[in-house]
Amino acid sequence: MADIMMNVQEARTQNTFTALMWAFSHPGHPRPLPKTNLAPFFAIGETLVDLETSYYSSHDGLGQQLARLGGRPRSPQEAMYQFYPELGDADLLDLEMAPVGTYTYPDHSATLVLGVEFDVGTRIRLSGPGIPETTELFVEGIPQSFWSLREKKVQYPLGWDVFLIGDGQVVGLPRTTIVEVL
Amino acid sequence: MTPSETVAELAHPRQDYSYAFLDEFAKRELRRRILKAIAIPGYQVPYASREMPIARGWGTGGLQVTLSLVGPGDVVKVIDQGDDESVNAANLRRFIARMAGVETTSDTLEATLIQSRHRIPEEQLREGQALILQVPIPEPLRWVQPSVAKTREMHADADYALMWLVLYEQLVRFGEFVTGASYPVIVHRRYLMTPSPIPRWDTPKLHQAAHLTILSAGREKRLYAVPPYTDVYPIEFDDVHFSVERQTEGVCQMTGVSHKYMNEIPQPDGSSRYVLSDTSFADKLLKQKRGERVTIGEIYFDDKGNFYHAGYLKS
Amino acid sequence: MAYVATRGGEKAIQRAEQLYRALNGAFDADFVRAIERHMPYLMDRVMGEGSLYAPEMAALALAQAGGDLYEAVLLLRAYRSTLPRLAYAEPVDDEALLAVRRVSAAFKDIPGGQILGPTLDYSHRILTTQVLDNGHEASRPEPEAAEKPAPTNYPSVSGWHRLTGLMTRMEEHEPPDPAELPDVTREPIVFPASREHRLQSISRADTGGILALGYAGMRGYGLTHPTVNEVKLAYADVRLRHPITGAVFSAGRIRVTHTEVVSTSADGLELGFAATMGWNEVKTIAAAMLDMEMSKPEPHPAHTEEFVLYHTEPVEASGFCIHFKLPHYVTFNSALDSIRRVRSRREGGNRLQQMIQTAVKEKAS
Numbered sequence: 001m002a003d004i005m006m007n008v009q010e011a012r013t014q015n016t017f018t019a020l021m022w023a024f025s026h027p028g029h030p031r032p033l034p035k036t037n038l039a040p041f042f043a044i045g046e047t048l049v050d051l052e053t054s055y056y057s058s059h060d061g062l063g064q065q066l067a068r069l070g071g072r073p074r075s076p077q078e079a080m081y082q083f084y085p086e087l088g089d090a091d092l093l094d095l096e097m098a099p100v101g102t103y104t105y106p107d108h109s110a111t112l113v114l115g116v117e118f119d120v121g122t123r124i125r126l127s128g129p130g131i132p133e134t135t136e137l138f139v140e141g142i143p144q145s146f147w148s149l150r151e152k153k154v155q156y157p158l159g160w161d162v163f164l165i166g167d168g169q170v171v172g173l174p175r176t177t178i179v180e181v182l
Numbered sequence: 183m184t185p186s187e188t189v190a191e192l193a194h195p196r197q198d199y200s201y202a203f204l205d206e207f208a209k210r211e212l213r214r215r216i217l218k219a220i221a222i223p224g225y226q227v228p229y230a231s232r233e234m235p236i237a238r239g240w241g242t243g244g245l246q247v248t249l250s251l252v253g254p255g256d257v258v259k260v261i262d263q264g265d266d267e268s269v270n271a272a273n274l275r276r277f278i279a280r281m282a283g284v285e286t287t288s289d290t291l292e293a294t295l296i297q298s299r300h301r302i303p304e305e306q307l308r309e310g311q312a313l314i315l316q317v318p319i320p321e322p323l324r325w326v327q328p329s330v331a332k333t334r335e336m337h338a339d340a341d342y343a344l345m346w347l348v349l350y351e352q353l354v355r356f357g358e359f360v361t362g363a364s365y366p367v368i369v370h371r372r373y374l375m376t377p378s379p380i381p382r383w384d385t386p387k388l389h390q391a392a393h394l395t396i397l398s399a400g401r402e403k404r405l406y407a408v409p410p411y412t413d414v415y416p417i418e419f420d421d422v423h424f425s426v427e428r429q430t431e432g433v434c435q436m437t438g439v440s441h442k443y444m445n446e447i448p449q450p451d452g453s454s455r456y457v458l459s460d461t462s463f464a465d466k467l468l469k470q471k472r473g474e475r476v477t478i479g480e481i482y483f484d485d486k487g488n489f490y491h492a493g494y495l496k497s
Numbered sequence: 498m499a500y501v502a503t504r505g506g507e508k509a510i511q512r513a514e515q516l517y518r519a520l521n522g523a524f525d526a527d528f529v530r531a532i533e534r535h536m537p538y539l540m541d542r543v544m545g546e547g548s549l550y551a552p553e554m555a556a557l558a559l560a561q562a563g564g565d566l567y568e569a570v571l572l573l574r575a576y577r578s579t580l581p582r583l584a585y586a587e588p589v590d591d592e593a594l595l596a597v598r599r600v601s602a603a604f605k606d607i608p609g610g611q612i613l614g615p616t617l618d619y620s621h622r623i624l625t626t627q628v629l630d631n632g633h634e635a636s637r638p639e640p641e642a643a644e645k646p647a648p649t650n651y652p653s654v655s656g657w658h659r660l661t662g663l664m665t666r667m668e669e670h671e672p673p674d675p676a677e678l679p680d681v682t683r684e685p686i687v688f689p690a691s692r693e694h695r696l697q698s699i700s701r702a703d704t705g706g707i708l709a710l711g712y713a714g715m716r717g718y719g720l721t722h723p724t725v726n727e728v729k730l731a732y733a734d735v736r737l738r739h740p741i742t743g744a745v746f747s748a749g750r751i752r753v754t755h756t757e758v759v760s761t762s763a764d765g766l767e768l769g770f771a772a773t774m775g776w777n778e779v780k781t782i783a784a785a786m787l788d789m790e791m792s793k794p795e796p797h798p799a800h801t802e803e804f805v806l807y808h809t810e811p812v813e814a815s816g817f818c819i820h821f822k823l824p825h826y827v828t829f830n831s832a833l834d835s836i837r838r839v840r841s842r843r844e845g846g847n848r849l850q851q852m853i854q855t856a857v858k859e860k861a862s
Contacts (some may be wrong), residue, residue, distance in 0.1 A: 458826060
């Protein structure tokens, strides 16, 4: 029987998902996102969003692209997948309200995709599941107060889970990761 | 579909199934759930659970996870009771190979994805490997509380008192813990989890592991995960500790090793013989004995039965 | 051939399957067509539980499975899993159903009338062995056309109840967007279940399971005293909206069963409802009664929504049942280890006791 083949989209989503899965499994450890003709934010949207879930984007252009995936557009208070290519201070007010789940359903919580730059900016130390002792990272492009907001909103098992995207790489910060700003 | 893709890119020879059998919607839903499961270690994430061409209860949950992870570059190992050649393992492996066009192996070290029913291999798994365990009953509280709605509340409140009571009652009645396989554990200091019906021997392998473990129950429609380097502690008391099955008596008839998990083979005269449960590990040892070249990985339990994380097993 | 201890597991599987097929004998397209033509109620059961209305496929599933009903349902469900979702049909109005059989136990006569339709209800259950002796059936009288044809659709009996105030009226509302409706095949059921999930689960449920639990309710374990308000065997048009013109058209007809039961209480009438694809009166009557039991605040433990819906899922129930044939020797070994430990502890304890008793005796003497 002929070998079964992936089409281009299947290959793209499988590779993107694999990067996301290992990013959450080893938080703080950057993974390369597959090099495709799609912008990384849209590639992640394509991998995770469809008519069975909801999304929000702070960037109109990206929002229009994501609309084609069939997902339900919702406000930051409700959307399960939220995309912030450039997280500004004003966006933090929205993030304050992003769903953190309930004790009965902690999985009914938002996944945030944030645009950053790595290797410059704020130094953070990470520990928790997926990290043998600690690991450190430099992150630029998000407001400093994001980290204290995260500490406030992420109270395990509740919280949102974050992907940081920069330079074609992804870093995972699931709610289990403890972040110390140095 | 985006406009920049060419027709040539989109076209491929006609196939009756999507890659890896599951359509993109099914895969996407599974992938969303898997990410949440990794973010909330030990918490049972409900998922739709598609019907598969294999009966429920026979590994459809594990299969759905494997199929949503697998890509052409993966190498897949499938075992049942530790045996690659078990009819059910062979059947699942055949399906995965057919539907994903992947290479398969029995070598634990070569595999990138290991789907297993009821055992974790004897050779240590490393970073970058995913272990997918088949789960019949994902709810550790099932035997003290049959209602799914009620156990959900118990997990929400971390109300696990009944499990400690069960352990205590065992001590009073039998003088020790008698729970065998599926020994309940606490993951990342929060969720009570069943590690699936793996023997107690395998339970410690989940603690601070280099590999990722995903557990999936197709029929019950729940999946959960233990990320790498995560605390997994079996429930026990400060003064009465969890212990693994005694493997001191068994010496493998084929390879001569001891202090590994054995299958007991009853003999007509009432005695028993023992054979290594991990068949590919046994194969490697036999190859080594014959002088053939073979790479045997680091093992979890050494020849004296010491676990590789010193101090973890207190008895 | 040996079981797990066999190496070459794949060969064993292939041989087992070959043996199975050899025992069943070969079949051809004619045989499949014969099933489709002459076993409509078996087909309806497979399609209803298989959750897929595809008569040719259902007949093939039955032929391929050698008549094993659970296998046939699994084949159809697995096939359904691979099919893309193209569109949602327009909602079906029960008063617009093309009904061929409609009866009510609640009243002697009802608007539209009681029509027996095709049924064996009042026949004598005697095997017609002449077929075997003579090679063919005795000549059957052809059904004569009635002078006045029966109506094709019927006003709803529960509609009458609502009109007369015996049952609370339903609120008017916009028809929901079908894409927004909870779908039990796309998301996991959680409890308490939505009405949609409950009715969908019942529609696909195992007939035997629903019957057993429903029967228990009828015999006295239930809290309600139901009367069959209406049982309808009908054809439903599958109406679709043209993607470009927006015109609604019928893509064909499927057989459906629509059943309502009512329970009388001093406050008024309660309604229990069940519907399924295919004609299956036993399932829908029992299920409609269970619908009422499940809605009670404190049902019998075997009639809670969770108990009923989980345990009447045919593919899950039969699959898990037969999974017990799979090797479980690792877990069994672990259990034996526990038994042996306890035993040796007890023996150790006994020996210790004996030693103490001996020592005490010796001391005393």
